[in-house]
Amino acid sequence: MSSGTNSSSSSQPSSGQPSSSRPSSVGRRCTRSGCSAHAAKTLTYIYSDSTAVLGPLSTFAEPHAYDLCAEHSDKLTVPQGWNVITHNPEAHHSEPTPDDVLAIAEAIRQTLKIDLTPKPHTPEVGRRGHLRAIPDQSDSRD
Secondary structure, three states, X not given: OOHHHHHHHOOOOOOOOOOOOOOOOOOOEOOXXXXXXXXXXXXXXXXXXXXXXXXXXXXXXXXXXXXXXXXXXXXXXXXXXXXXXXXXXXXXXXXXXXXXXXXXXXXXXXXXXXXXOOOOOOOOOOEEOOEEOOOOOHHHHO
């Protein structure tokens, strides 16, 4: 009788959030109770390592992860003895540092120092990879 009305909501959980099988098109909310702000970061726990990982908002809503707004992600506390790993891709510089440029220049200089003259190729008898070259035994019996 009422099963017809439940079939339309089977693709969404009772919280109104989209299912984890597709990306959120409307934006997700903070999972802290009483908070209705938009989620900005995703928190995941690695219990075996006593570590909390706070990173950018995940593409999909995951059942084992918590979406937090900017305020709650800034105020995150973990149990004593736990580590927090914060991944903030916006904090990375998109331009190379002077040290990076010097390292690239040095790598180019080293490449130019390599002797590019062809070496004479002499066939080797012995093991090459998984194949083995065996000298012809008929020549030595003559």
